Amino acid sequence: MGQQNRLRSLTSAKTATIVGPIGQIRLKRPDLLHDELLNKCSVPLEKFSETNLDSGVSRLSTTAPGIPSRQHWKPVIDHFAQILMAFRPMTTMRNAATAVVLLVIALLGVEFWLQRKSMPTMQGVTSRATAADQRLLVxxxxxxxxxxxxxxxxxxASPASGNHDFRVNSFGCRGEEPEVPAPEGSYRILVLGDDSICGTGVDEHETVSAHLQRFLSKQTKVRLEVINCGIPGYCPLLSWLKFEH
Structure with a gap:
C-alpha cells in the first residue's frame, strides 16, 4: 500500500515530468500514468522497489508518442559505425605513409646539416697568391x-693568359728534373722569387729563368743551368728558407 500511495502521489499533480535516457517528457494528464503503470508493468505493484519504479517510468518514457526510442536509432548508429570502420584501414595507411614521409624528410635534413657542418671551409694556402694559383700549392x-x-x-693563371703546361720536379721547382749530382764543370744558378719568377701565366720556355739560361749560354762557353725556384706568394724570408732547405 505504501508503494501504491507513492505512485498515486507521483501522479496527483496536474503535470508530471518523466526522465528517461533520451531526455525529459512532460505529461499534461499525469492521472493516466497510474493506470498505464498498473496495466503495463510485468511484475506486481507490491513487488516494485524504488529502482524498479524508476526503470518502469524510464521504459514508459522511451515509448512516448512522437519520440524515437533507442531501438529505433540502433540500426542507424550501427550503419554509421560500419561506415567509420570501413574508412579505418585507409586512415591507418594514410597515417603510416605520412609518418614515413616525415621520417625521410627528417633524415635528409639531418644528413644535409651534418654535411654542411662537417664540410671544411675552403681556404687558400696563402693570401699572397691568386685564386687560380692556389691549386698549385701545398x-x-x-x-x-x-x-x-x-x-x-x-x-x-687568368683568362687572358690562356692554358699552359705546368710541371714541378721532385725538388718543388718548376721545370725538368735536375741531374744529381751536377755534371763536372757545370754551374747552377737558383732563381728565387714569387709568381713573377715562377711564371704561372706563361709557358715554361718563356719564364725569367729560361730567358736567363739562353742569354748566359750566348755570353760564355761555361756550361750553365738556371733553375726556376719561384713560388707564388713567396716573400724574401720564404725564399731564403727555401734556399736553406
Whole structure:
C-alpha cells in the first residue's frame, strides 16, 4: 500500500515530468500514468522497489508518442559505425605513409646539416697568391707553402693568359728534373722569387729563368743551368728558407 500511495502521489499533480535516457517528457494528464503503470508493468505493484519504479517510468518514457526510442536509432548508429570502420584501414595507411614521409624528410635534413657542418671551409694556402694559383700549392712545415712536387697539369693563371703546361720536379721547382749530382764543370744558378719568377701565366720556355739560361749560354762557353725556384706568394724570408732547405 505504501508503494501504491507513492505512485498515486507521483501522479496527483496536474503535470508530471518523466526522465528517461533520451531526455525529459512532460505529461499534461499525469492521472493516466497510474493506470498505464498498473496495466503495463510485468511484475506486481507490491513487488516494485524504488529502482524498479524508476526503470518502469524510464521504459514508459522511451515509448512516448512522437519520440524515437533507442531501438529505433540502433540500426542507424550501427550503419554509421560500419561506415567509420570501413574508412579505418585507409586512415591507418594514410597515417603510416605520412609518418614515413616525415621520417625521410627528417633524415635528409639531418644528413644535409651534418654535411654542411662537417664540410671544411675552403681556404687558400696563402693570401699572397691568386685564386687560380692556389691549386698549385701545398702547405709546407719548413717554408709555409710550396709547389706540389711531381705535379704535371695544364694551368690557367687568368683568362687572358690562356692554358699552359705546368710541371714541378721532385725538388718543388718548376721545370725538368735536375741531374744529381751536377755534371763536372757545370754551374747552377737558383732563381728565387714569387709568381713573377715562377711564371704561372706563361709557358715554361718563356719564364725569367729560361730567358736567363739562353742569354748566359750566348755570353760564355761555361756550361750553365738556371733553375726556376719561384713560388707564388713567396716573400724574401720564404725564399731564403727555401734556399736553406
Amino acid at each position: 702547405p709546407s712545415a719548413v717554408c709555409h707553402h710550396e709547389l706540389q712536387r711531381m705535379l704535371k697539369t695544364v694551368h690557367q
